[in-house]
Amino acid sequence: MCGIFGYVGSEKASAILCKGLKNLEYRGYDSVGIATVSSRLEIRKGAGKIDDLKVRLNLEEMEGNVGIGHTRWATHGAVTAENSHPHTDCEEKIAIIHNGIIENFYELKTKLTEQGHRFSSDTDSEVIAHLIEDQLSNNGTIPGIASSWNGSSFEHACFEAFKQLRGSYAVLAVRECEEKIVAMRKDSPLVVGLSEDGTFFASDVAPFLEWTKDVVYLENGDFVVADRGGVKFSSQDFGEVARPVCTVEWDLEEAKKGNFEHFMLKEIAEQAETIQRACVQDMAVVDRIAGMVRSGFGVFFIACGSSYHACLTGSYLFSKIANQHVNVVLASEFENYEHFLTENTLVFAVSQSGETADVLEAVRAAKRRGSRVVSITNVIGSSLSREGDELLLMNSGPEICVLSTKTYTSQVVMMVLLACALNGDHESCIRKVKDLYMDVYNLTARSMRDRLKALARDLAGNDHVYMIGRGLQYTTALEAALKVKEVSYIHAEAFAGGELKHGPLALIEEGTPVFVFVSRDNEDRIVSNAQEVKARGGIVIGVSDWNNPVFDRWIKVPDCGDLNPVIQAIPMQVLAYELAVQKKLDPDKPRNLAKSVTVL
Numbered sequence: 009m010c011g012i013f014g015y016v017g018s019e020k021a022s023a024i025l026c027k028g029l030k031n032l033e034y035r036g037y038d039s040v041g042i043a044t045v046s047s048r049l050e051i052r053k054g055a056g057k058i059d060d061l062k063v064r065l066n067l068e069e070m071e072g073n074v075g076i077g078h079t080r081w082a083t084h085g086a087v088t089a090e091n092s093h094p095h096t097d098c099e100e101k102i103a104i105i106h107n108g109i110i111e112n113f114y115e116l117k118t119k120l121t122e123q124g125h126r127f128s129s130d131t132d133s134e135v136i137a138h139l140i141e142d143q144l145s146n147n148g149t150i151p152g153i154a155s156s157w158n159g160s161s162f163e164h165a166c167f168e169a170f171k172q173l174r175g176s177y178a179v180l181a182v183r184e185c186e187e188k189i190v191a192m193r194k195d196s197p198l199v200v201g202l203s204e205d206g207t208f209f210a211s212d213v214a215p216f217l218e219w220t221k222d223v224v225y226l227e228n229g230d231f232v233v234a235d236r237g238g239v240k241f242s243s244q245d246f247g248e249v250a251r252p253v254c255t256v257e258w259d260l261e262e263a264k265k266g267n268f269e270h271f272m273l274k275e276i277a278e279q280a281e282t283i284q285r286a287c288v289q290d291m292a293v294v295d296r297i298a299g300m301v302r303s304g305f306g307v308f309f310i311a312c313g314s315s316y317h318a319c320l321t322g323s324y325l326f327s328k329i330a331n332q333h334v335n336v337v338l339a340s341e342f343e344n345y346e347h348f349l350t351e352n353t354l355v356f357a358v359s360q361s362g363e364t365a366d367v368l369e370a371v372r373a374a375k376r377r378g379s380r381v382v383s384i385t386n387v388i389g390s391s392l393s394r395e396g397d398e399l400l401l402m403n404s405g406p407e408i409c410v411l412s413t414k415t416y417t418s419q420v421v422m423m424v425l426l427a428c429a430l431n432g433d434h435e436s437c438i439r440k441v442k443d444l445y446m447d448v449y450n451l452t453a454r455s456m457r458d459r460l461k462a463l464a465r466d467l468a469g470n471d472h473v474y475m476i477g478r479g480l481q482y483t484t485a486l487e488a489a490l491k492v493k494e495v496s497y498i499h500a501e502a503f504a505g506g507e508l509k510h511g512p513l514a515l516i517e518e519g520t521p522v523f524v525f526v527s528r529d530n531e532d533r534i535v536s537n538a539q540e541v542k543a544r545g546g547i548v549i550g551v552s553d554w555n556n557p558v559f560d561r562w563i564k565v566p567d568c569g570d571l572n573p574v575i576q577a578i579p580m581q582v583l584a585y586e587l588a589v590q591k592k593l594d595p596d597k598p599r600n601l602a603k604s605v606t607v608l
């Protein structure tokens with residue numbers, strides 16, 4: 009799930025690439041590299057983040073109006089300068105960047121090595137450059153090429169090379185003395201931005217919003233060639249095709265930090281608005297989907313990470329509000345349930361990025377069995393937004409911080425909306441969410457932040473913290489633990505309150521901090537679980553509307569019934585943020601993670 013960016017046009021490419029890569033950094037920040045084409049092919053790359061390398065390697069001085077850039081999230085090969093992209097052929101005349109995984113790279117590398125190719129990295133991606141070189145050494149005479157495409161031998165060679173790849177890939181390729189970029193995508197995201205000053209390529213739209221909002225969303229298998237004269241699209245058979253140009257609604261400011269120190273804090277603070285926007289849906293579509301749930305034979309929610317927690321919360325809400333059973337399955341485990349999918353099965357695929365490979369693979373498996381798919385995503389034009397039978401957009405605006413915050417609460421609100429729609433009463437949900445505005449606003453305000461900052465100071469030295477809850481508070485505990493884990497690197501784990509006595513209680517000793525999520529629905533039982541913790545010396549931190557003698561510390565949040573998963577998650581997002589700041593960690597780009605996980 010690297011970030012790739014390309015530009016060809018009238019401007020100097022290197023400066024544009026540096027900005028684009030900075031905007032893409034949430035997709036991976038292990039290493040950075042740029043290749044530009046002027047009178048020669050020039051490559052500069054290294055391990056580290058764009059801000060450092062831009063200065064250390066003087067990236068912005070690189071010449072040429074054509075260039076490609078990459079920010080890496082390492083899958084194959086350690087985080088080294090050699091393994092950073094762009095990768096080249098033996099003669100260093102061709103440069104490529106890649107996002108995805110080449111599943112047959114080893115067999116291709118072995119074949120090419122036997123033919124005398126010399127490899128300089130441990131990555132899967134480097135084979136692409138050598139494959140193009142190999143095709144070109146065929147003197148460009150490629151059999152069976154569609155006559156309608158009168159492109160250069162380089163283009164033909166790229167096309168034939170890409171055809172040999174198995175796996176997922178978005179690739180950009182350039183060649184010395186050819187002022188053009190050749191690109192292809194299969195299962196990895198790649199979009200094209202069109203402007204008077206040139207053509208942009210990127211892993212998603214946000215990185216080139218400052219130059220254009222005119223975007224082409226590529227289909228799987230699309231092959232693109234862009235030069236200063238314009239851009240050409242072709243499909244699998246190399247025949248030229250037309251692709252629609254869409255205009256992005258997001259504006260640049262939404263994709264910027266504004267006055268906030270970090271995107272995480274900005275996105276947390278946006279929630280009073282974003283949860284309202286999650287309710288702005290075409291109710292005819294919502295009702296149609298509710299009808300599909302009622303008539304379906306087997307309903308599944310599939311997702312990963314925070315989206316999975318929103319789905320789990322949704323399953324409790326569907327049961328509680330609408331007496332409707334749904335199966336919630338981790339997308340990466342969905343293959344174990346494929347056996348009884350039929351055309352009557354309904355699958356909800358939930359993913360903020362809309363590009364999570366595990367979710368897309370599960371969707372394609374469901375579609376192969378004739379099941380219908382409802383996509384819930386935040387990114388219009390994403391693969392998931394185009395592969396479902398029905399689409400609900402979350403309207404949260406761009407989420408740049410690797411951690412999901414505003415998109416998690418928007419997903420939960422959409423689950424409440426759907427559950428209410430199953431009862432033919434989406435108005436009650438919209439009313440409840442409206443009433444939440446000030447409560448959410450206050451939870452993200454300075455006073456709450458100061459209280460949580462003090463708690464973070466006291467907890468920052470801990471190696472372990474635990475979260476317990478029952479019902480909707482259990483799913484909230486899971487999400488809270490994920491936020492703390494992701495951004496502070498403290499081992500945080502959540503348990504259903506009733507499970508404590510069945511093992512996890514052994515983890516509790518003198519001073520162990522345990523968050524207890526309480527609501528009117530299950531106060532007695534969860535408070536007795538808190539007493540079990542206290543009896544072993546644990547420090548009980550209550551998250552509830554009213555104080556309780558068992559609490560050593562108390563985070564006051566209003567009790568909002570079915571919307572508690574929204575209201576109780578927010579102070580935990582703020583706490584996780586403050587823990588990261590306390591520990592001098594980057595809340596927006598936690599180690600080893602990336603915003604959208606486009607590899608399986």
Ligand code: AGP
Nearest residue numbers: 313314315359360361364411412
């Ligand atoms: C959450 O903070 C993480 N970023 C991660 O768990 C995320 O929720 C997961 O990768 C799913 O992403 P998606 O919603 O874009 O599919």
